[in-house]
Amino acid sequence: MSYRAPVAEIAYTLRHVAGLEQVLGGTGDLGADDVEAVLEEAGRLASEVIAPLDRAGDRHGTPFRDGSVTTAPGWQAAYRGFVEGGWNGIGATPDFGGQGLPHLVSAACTEMWNGASIAFGLCPLLTAGGIEALTAHGSAELKERYLGRLISGEWTATMNLTEPQAGSDLSALRTRAEPAGDGSYRITGAKIYITYGEHDLSDNIVHLVLARLKDAPAGTRGISLFLVPKVLPDGTRNDLRCSGIEHKLGIHGSPTCSMAFGDAGGATGWLIGEENRGLACMFTMMNSARLNVGLQGVGAAEAATQRAVAYARERRQGKAPGATEASSPIVAHPDVQRMLITMRAYTAAARGICYLTAAALDAAHGPEGQRAHDRASLLTPVAKAFATDIANEVASLGVQVHGGMGFVEETGAAQHMRDARILAIYEGTNGIQAMDLVGRKLALNGGETVRAQIASMRGAAEALLKDGNPGFGHAAARLRSAVESLDRATSFQLRAAASNRPEAALAGATPYLRLFGLAQGGACLARAALASSAAGKTGGVSGADAGRIALLRFYAENLLTAAGGLEESVIAGGGFVDGAMAALDA
Amino acid sequence: MSYRAPVAEIAYTLRHVAGLEQVLGGTGDLGADDVEAVLEEAGRLASEVIAPLDRAGDRHGTPFRDGSVTTAPGWQAAYRGFVEGGWNGIGATPDFGGQGLPHLVSAACTEMWNGASIAFGLCPLLTAGGIEALTAHGSAELKERYLGRLISGEWTATMNLTEPQAGSDLSALRTRAEPAGDGSYRITGAKIYITYGEHDLSDNIVHLVLARLKDAPAGTRGISLFLVPKVLPDGTRNDLRCSGIEHKLGIHGSPTCSMAFGDAGGATGWLIGEENRGLACMFTMMNSARLNVGLQGVGAAEAATQRAVAYARERRQGKAPGATEASSPIVAHPDVQRMLITMRAYTAAARGICYLTAAALDAAHGPEGQRAHDRASLLTPVAKAFATDIANEVASLGVQVHGGMGFVEETGAAQHMRDARILAIYEGTNGIQAMDLVGRKLALNGGETVRAQIASMRGAAEALLKDGNPGFGHAAARLRSAVESLDRATSFQLRAAASNRPEAALAGATPYLRLFGLAQGGACLARAALASSAAGKTGGVSGADAGRIALLRFYAENLLTAAGGLEESVIAGGGFVDGAMAALDA
Incomplete structure (x- = not known):
């Protein structure tokens, strides 16, 4: 099987989690339907042209000879198609031939290119960084000479x-x-x-x-x-x-x-x-590149999930509880379900966080201005690190779902794991993202930025409670509890950073970022589930709506449960920095 | 750098965690010093002969031509040396040329062969399974024809x-x-x-x-x-x-x-x-093979940890808190310390669990008899799955510590990750281990076996409290709390398994096994730290003793903290089985 761009789910997330309507309200005459038409087209290119080339790229590699590098058969034609379709410049300035679409829309496309193939998606991802640096800081002459050709993708x-x-x-x-x-x-x-x-x-x-x-x-x-x-x-x-x-x-x-x-x-x-x-200048590139790497993580997680779900529906092994046939598709086994839903839930959570970040970048150009810019700055390290951490976990679960077949390269599951591994490292390792979050981003506006973000997560928990859909299970309480854990951990981090023992903050940076991502991801799933619940009250509950509600419940009852332990690690776990060398010398 | 067998730490674990003296008391005239001499020799072979061949095996592979398979250059000679040293049969029956050493000792050797090279260690691991099946179930004629040559390793x-x-x-x-x-x-x-x-x-x-x-x-x-x-x-x-x-x-x-x-x-x-x-007959092989795969996990985790620690001591990047030089070795950064100590702590915990399991197998031949056999049966799926799950996590952290270098194959960190990935899959996937644990093993003796095991963990927490070494930090309370979480989760599982909804037990099988492993691992680290604390009270605290105390503290304050969330997932997270298909269809 090959990756299919999840266009409908992406469009739903843009609307109901990231606030597409508000973003478009600020940019003029583009409507949500226009955006969905763009996503449909991008999804087709990703699914039909790029994805089928991904395995070939893995097998062929990029042979280096006499100073030249050759990409896999088919890659030149695919890149040409990408350029000719105008996809390279969809987010770039119209002054030099770009289409000037919102960050939110180009983020959705970035997810799809990279879901289809990280190795392919990397090329335009790097070009996008160059375009951004040149647009912001290049001289008129350099722009004239290079910007148009970078935006078109010719170079x-x-x-x-x-x-x-x-x-x-x-x-x-x-x-x-x-x-x-x-x-x-x-x-x-x-x-x-x-x-x-x-x-x-x-x-x-x-x-x-x-x-x-x-x-x-x-x-x-x-x-x-x-x-x-x-x-x-x-x-x-x-x-x-x-x-x-x-x-x-x-x-x-x-x-x-x-x-x-x-x-x-x-x-x-x-x-x-x-x-x-x-x-x-480099930071201009890096911030957007970091969000884009987060989106690579979402794409990688989505692709690994699709492959595992398809395999689990086909492969028959053992008899599931309550089954009548001698052997059941493994998707019917509770333990396999746990793996698959974990994959899907983390993917959806990371998608929500990345799109929220992209929407904040768009809002920074609108009336919200600096406040939105700060929000984007706060969320960027979370989007990068959380999405790529879960991409690694999800890809590894994908191998596990395949059993022995997952370890055989032919199946493709192992490639997702190998490909995803770099995402937590490049564009600043995830440890560096965590240090950026606690060392710089929490202090934005004297802590007001992070407090506002926590308040918005709390709002999602309250909305769940108010909606009262029984399908949410314990989601309202679990999300509320995770948000309060984040709140206390944040207070600790702000105090630690302001003290003269920065190592207390740094020691807990990674579990803090994870806690932030978990809670923020829960709030994103809650927004999606709330929209589905509302739809159910006026119309009927579609399969996708029921799925979003079930996904929130699973996430809250099985993944958000880690929040309390992470809080403890942040607040009371940092003592190791004193005995660290002893522990390593042992 | 290349793997060095951690002989001293292994010997310490045998004595103070797994109860080597009791095991030897049951087998006759072998003393603990004799065992350490064996371990020294085995360690030398692992470090000096096997480990240096591991990378070559990875690069060379095992080319297949005309029905034949060729191992990497040097492998034949190494295997010959292994056989000639008598290592293949150290745990096998003396009736056919084996040395009849306790399981505990051969487990330690298995860890070392596989720390040096999983690919190499697999060959004797498979032979050991064959020896066991033949010893237990083979006819006199088959034994005569095959057993001696399998025990020697000739075949x-x-x-x-x-x-x-x-x-x-x-x-x-x-x-x-x-x-x-x-x-x-x-x-x-x-x-x-x-x-x-x-x-x-x-x-x-x-x-x-x-x-x-x-x-x-x-x-x-x-x-x-x-x-x-x-x-x-x-x-x-x-x-x-x-x-x-x-x-x-x-x-x-x-x-x-x-x-x-x-x-x-x-x-x-x-x-x-x-x-x-x-x-x-196959189950005879599988149970011992499962413990051996757990030991492969311990070896893999140890090797990845050694490589990462060595790299982190050498590589200089950025300025650590309080550093005076412009750049510090990355081992001085709190976030890198967190990764490295996590690696070391998980490795030590998994080692303790595996050796405890091996010691129970030995005790089953002594006065404890069936009770010990049941304990070994209970612990085997935990040893296999927990040790190999953490091996994957540890190997991935090892890549992360290396940064970009970790993604480049030349460094060797990525190989640990690739090699370790199979461990969670073969000999029964870790999901199957979890189902074995909750579906069969918890019910042993009407739950008495697991209750006794939990009581022994509780005993470790109480001993920490009584010892009162301030270096333990919050370890006593955290371990106690994790054991109580395990206790409640166990009650839930026993009830669920006895009810007519087995899927409620199966849905929580994986987090339950993780919780069991975490708590049991904590009890093992506690036993080691208690022995080190006692040594400090009579003699001085050696570096290794201080390290074990610091390791326990880190584990308790940063990893055992996950216990509460796991308990929640087990007890209240299983609702997803009803909405699972909806969540996957979304």
């Missing part, structure tokens, strides 16, 4: 941050830039882990490269961002090359390149933004 | 259960056996997933094959077990062959074979035990 972009000695720690960068005297710079250095740093999907590749000017201050305040194209405006090759590709656990369809800049004296590059302000 | 054994249409469900087997008239049988059929079904480490391979006689009753009561050797006693090849090998996610160093029996009319086999009683 692709990369992010060149990591160096062997500097992974997440950008202050240790050594790549150097020197003014050439003609407004350009000469770039010299080596970068690693450059996704799509070299490939055969486009004629030119626009590298955004972090480098250090000669007399720049030490640390991250001395980093500048440069645009360094593979092919120069005069049509000659720039002084840069791919020096190798990584042999990776997953996403074999996408090349992960080592790049060498300036073997012959220096690659030609142009400054983006101001000198020594490269980090700020 | 290896396999378990042939699975068929394409029958994974965990043995009632669906189709392989057929017909009496040949001379006391032997002709076996015809196809088996899949046969570990080491064909290889070049030994001259002969002894296949134990489940098959169905012509007029056998339907279902599992019509299954018989046969010994079907690759090479017949007269030196000719039997009518069986390897028809292919699987392309797997991990354990590439070990061949996973499809086997064809009887292409030319029927492979010659001999009955083990009685006709139609094959399942009982």
Whole structure:
């Protein structure tokens, strides 16, 4: 079986969880029906063109020879179709040929491209980051030369941050830039882990490269961002090359390149933004890239879930309780049901969080302004880390549902697990997301941003109580209890961060983020279930409506139950930092 | 870096958690010091001979050509050394050349072989199952012909259960056996997933094959077990062959074979035990194999932890709280410490549970008798599933600690994750273990067996309280609370199993097993920490003693905290079975 884009469920989440109507109200004449038509088209491309190429990408890999990288058969044509359909620029500025659709809509499309194939989806994901940085910080001349072709997808972009000695720690960068005297710079250095740093999907590749000017201050305040194209405006090759590709656990369809800049004296590059302000420009890319990686997690989780559910409906093994036939489809066994519904529930929760984040980015351009921007900032690390953590868990459960077949590569379940594993690592490991959340984001507006967000979750629990649909089971109480756990853990974190023992906050950062994601995901499922319950009161309850109500109940009674323990870990678990070395030396 | 067998920690666990002295008291003249000398030797072989071959096995795989399978360079010599050292038979009966050491000692060795290399360790693990089935159920003639050579390791054994249409469900087997008239049988059929079904480490391979006689009753009561050797006693090849090998996610160093029996009319086999009683014989193998797979999990978790800790001590990134240098080794970051100590704590907990199970098997041969046998039966599914679940979690955390390097195969962290993934699946998926626990094992002695086990855990919590070492932090209270959660969840399960709604028990089987493992693991860590605390009161506190105390505290304050939520899932989470199909159809 192959991935089918879950267009109806995505559209439902946009409307009832992320507030599509409000977002569209702020952007003019686009209606919700128009959005659904766009999603239908995107879903078709994802399901029919991209998804069937995913396994081939995994098997073929991206062979590297004589400095060139070859993608799998069919990938060039698929990318061409993607570009010709105008999909690459749907969220980009109309000034340079983009369609200017809301973040919320492009987020939905990003989920679908990556549900179909993370390895394929990565290419436009990187280009989107380049478009964003250039749109926000590029000179008029650079925009004129590059932006249109990046937005169309004719050319692709990369992010060149990591160096062997500097992974997440950008202050240790050594790549150097020197003014050439003609407004350009000469770039010299080596970068690693450059996704799509070299490939055969486009004629030119626009590298955004972090480098250090000669007399720049030490640390991250001395980093500048440069645009360094593979092919120069005069049509000659720039002084840069791919020096190798990584042999990776997953996403074999996408090349992960080592790049060498300036073997012959220096690659030609142009400054983006101001000198020594490269980090700020990079953050522009990173925030949106982080949400997009969260969406990759949602896509990966959805794909793994679909494959496992389809398998469990087909595969017969053992006799389920109450069954009359000698062997039942394994989907009838309670323990398999637990796995499958866990997969579906986490996926839906992560989807809700990611779309809520995208909607906040849209609202930041409307009357809500800064308040929405802060909300997006708060939610971004949660969207990235929670969605990708659950993507790993869901993909691993998918293997488990398949039993022995899951361990055999032919089945495809193992590939989801291998591919998803990078999501919790790149664009800032999930530990870094957790530290960003407790170290920077909770303090936004003196804590007002997070308090408001918690209040909105509490509102969802109260609405469940008020609705009173018996199908919700204990969901109202469980959500309420999880939100109160989050509230207390938040107070602890705010106090710890303000004290002179930041390690108390950092020690609990990861369980805190998980608790936040769990509660926020519960609130998202509650909003969806409430809309379904309301529909049931006026019309009839459709199968999908009944499903959303059952999904909320399962999530609340089986997954949200972890909230209390996470709260304890955050508040009373940090003592280990004193004895940590002893525990590791034992 | 390469795996170093943690001999000192293993020896400590044998003494202070599993009760080595009592076990030895029952077996005669072997002393604890003798056991430690054995462990030292085994550790040397594991660390110096087997571990260095593990990566080569992963890269080389087991190429299949013209019906033959080739193991990686160096593997034949290593296996020869293993056999010549007498390691294959350390737990087997002295009547046929074994050393008859206690289960507890061979369990420790099994952990070490598999910590060094799961793919290598699998070969003797399968042979051990064959030895056990033959010892318990084989005729004198079969024993004479095969047992000595299996115990020495000159020949290896396999378990042939699975068929394409029958994974965990043995009632669906189709392989057929017909009496040949001379006391032997002709076996015809196809088996899949046969570990080491064909290889070049030994001259002969002894296949134990489940098959169905012509007029056998339907279902599992019509299954018989046969010994079907690759090479017949007269030196000719039997009518069986390897028809292919699987392309797997991990354990590439070990061949996973499809086997064809009887292409030319029927492979010659001999009955083990009685006709139609094959399942009982197979269960003899499976119970010990299940504990051994748990021990593979402990080994895998230990290896992944060692690699991650070594990496975290070397790799410098960012500035840790309170650090003075510009960049700190990542082991100094609280969030990395949380990951590493989680890895170490889970590993130690799983080790304790597995050794406790092995000690119960030994005690079953002593004055405790049936009571200990029942305890071993109760603990076996927990040992298998908890240890392999945490092995997967630990191996994934190991990748995370490595950051981007973890996703690159060269580092070795990803291999642990790929290799460990099968452990939760084979020898009965962990879901099947959970169903075995709640469906069969809790009911042993009308619930007395589980009640006694819970009482012993409670005893550990009380001992912590009495000891009062401030280094324990909140461990006494947390362990007590987890044990009470387990107690209530157990009452629920016993009631549910006795009711006419078994699905209520089955729906909570997996969280129940996790809760059991968490609490039992906590009790094991408590016993180790108590011994260290006592040593500190009489002598000084060594580094290892301080470490065990810190490890208990971390485990109690950060991992045992999940107990309450698991209890809730067991007791109040099972409602999903009614709405399951709705949730999946949504």
